[in-house]
Amino acid sequence: MAERRRRTVRDLRRANRSVLLRRLYFDGPLSRQDLARETGLSPASVSNVVTELIEAGLVVEAGSVESDGGRPRVLLKTAAGYGHLIGVDVGETRVVVELFDLGLTQLAKADHPLADGGRDERAVVRHVLDGLSAVVEGASVDPASVIGVGVGVPGIVEHGIVEHGADGHGATGRGPGAVVHCQTIGWDAVPLERMLREGTALPLFVDNGAAALGQAEMWFGAGRGHRSAVVALIGSGVGAAVVIDGSPYRGAAGGAGEWGHTTSRVGGARCRCGSRGCLESYVGAAALLERYRAAGGPAGTGEEAALAGLLADPSRAAAELREETAEYLGAGIADLVNLFSPEKVVIGGWAGLLIGGRMLDRIVDAAAAYALRRPFARTSVELCRLGPEAAAVGAATLPLAHLLDGGGPAA
Known part of the structure; x- marks a missing residue:
């Protein structure tokens, strides 16, 4: 029983440290009084934990602010170094x-x-x-x-x-x-x-x-402050991070989020996974550029340069391919909205940012056309804020x- 009680006390102390450390990391600088008020921990618990974190070098003082009639309050933050x-x-x-x-x-x-x-x-x-x-x-x-x-x-x-x-x-x-x-x-x-x-x-x-990209975007980017979101990663392939009530949804075998391998067209284009009609075979950069080359686009250039070329190409074939891509991507986003009803859908990845930067309005229009009106009215669609190397x-x-x-x- 004594050993069980010791483990419980240790776990409680670790949980308190985690709560305070997270609050300082994401919202600091904060004072000890701020931490007690915002976390619900007692002033004594906050003081003890903060002392431990300072001694470990993980938290440092960051100046002070005036208080109402008392001594200035010392501000604390996590130590970047x-x-x-x-x-x-x-x-x-x-x-x-x-x-x-x-x-x-x-x-x-x-x-x-x-x-x-x-x-x-x-x-x-x-x-x-x-x-x-x-x-x-x-x-x-x-x-x-x-x-x-x-x-x-x-x-x-x-x-x-x-x-x-x-x-x-x-x-x-x-x-x-x-x-x-x-x-x-x-x-x-x-x-x-x-x-x-x-x-x-x-x-x-x-x-x-x-x-991983979804976690970063929820912490620091377009998803910050939201409890329900889907962060789409579009590069050579296509994937997504689904966040429900603040937690990532991984499914029974950890395979949730393979959005790129949902079926967009029965009997459609052959996908690299071996199936047909996957979303990735219509909006993933590798498949998109293969179709561009088949339509007369240049060969032999790197993926990023080739995709930028497709988005800027004034030819009719390129314009039609762009319109088709916007519609497929919008329909895929509508599927996410209908399935998960997120507060926000965030488009990221180097290809997603290139495509979305050029065609976001058309993508959103297509999503609105395919999604149920009620959940779509409660969802916003925007680009990743952490840049093309956010992965x-x-x-x-x-x-x-x-x-x-x-x-x-x-x-």
Whole structure:
């Protein structure tokens, strides 16, 4: 019974640290009095926890403000220099590795193009590991200061104790780590975390890239202040993060959010996943540019330059393709509205920002035409505010979330 009581007290202290740390991180600077009023914790509990966080170096004083008739109130904030976060965006055209301080100010970046659409997982692992070394050394950072490395990947990520079958990656059996399933690039139960751990001792956090982007956009971008939203990631492929009542919805097997593989047209264009008529085969950059080249568009240019060219092309064929894309994307957004009735749909990803920046009005009009009137009237559609490289920021929020949820260093 005594051991059970000790665990309960420790868990309560950790929960209190997490509540206060989150409030300071997202809303600081705040005074101790502000923290007690806004969290409902007693002044004594706030004082004790704040003292612990200051001693750990995670919270610092940030000036003071006058109080009503009493002593000035000391303001507190999280210390941006407490440690470092690394975000890794594993895309189909490149691997981007970015180093941040705790305030998510970028300190270094490494960018490694992929020539094969990301199909060779061993090459991806090499690029990630090379990128980790490059940003840590480039910013002259002590590896011990790295709180964690977040890795955002396409496809479904399976966590926990997983089966390592006859997949060409070593012995069979069971082991810890994140395993990635992504049909579009041919990844079938790739033990990515285990492969990365063979080359780095840094703490790793692997998750779906759209889910990571969604977390960042809900914390710092267009979703901030909302409890229900869908954040769409449109790049070479298409995915989405669904947030319901403030929490991400992942489904029974962690595969929720594969919006790009919902059916937009029965018997339609062949998708890279092997099915037909998927939304991704109409609005994903890879499929869109394939159709553009078939309609006479230039070949041999990179995806981003080619998509920018399509959006600026005055030809009739390009204009028709743009109109079709806006309609398919609007219809896909209408599906999200009808299914989840979110407060907001946020369009992100490098391709989503390019397309939305040129055609957002037409996309919204198409969504309105296909959605039920009542839920659509309560939804807004807008672009991601964190920019075209937000996926790396999103990945960096994975170790940040772990730090905040745990209330900082071990309590």
